[in-house]
Amino acid sequence: AQTVTQSQPEMSVQEAETVTLSCTYDTSESDYYLFWYKQPPSRQMILVIRQEAYKQQNATENRFSVNFQKAAKSFSLKISDSQLGDAAMYFCAYLTGANNLFFGTGTRLTVIP
């Protein structure tokens, strides 16, 4: 079974600074996808970034980038130049080969003005 672990229940960052959110996962599959989703108080899950496991290059999306370490089964999210609007719950998620998506327990990010 796939498990996704987020070991940081809460994180905080000063506005304009950089923060890294951690995620590890466990799987026996060789081909899969990983995602980071953001959930603001509105409850709407918003896709932040995705990574294909077969790609060695780390995904980037504007201020968001990942550090994907396949052998270590680690998938951390780096947010650069943090903005007040980045404050939210962040969930790491793993997509199985059967197209099922499993989430971690989340990290609450606070941005300090």
Add this chain to the structure above:
Amino acid sequence: GAGVSQTPSNKVTEKGKYVELRCDPISGHTALYWYRQSLGQGPEFLIYFQGTGAADDSGLPNDRFFAVRPEGSVSTLKIQRTERGDSAVYLCASSLVGTGANVLTFGAGSRLTVL
């Protein structure tokens, strides 16, 4: 539609009652997912439809929970004999499987409160 629509947005019911939650996915999306999210937790998988059939219902907690998608579009999650522990936000998501990375688009959820 433009996004995934879930109704009702909020539902308050009494213990023992029957509840239906509706999900209207993005038009053309073949896959539909239901998740349950308790306060302070990550979304917990319930069931996944591919077309009209349930491809994986291993997340349904017990036989009080049932979901249907009769025409391969709208889905209804049905909860019988509700219990206080069923109180949560129920999230629906849809995706177009087969186009590479299966990116799920989520609705805003239905918050269920069982008194």
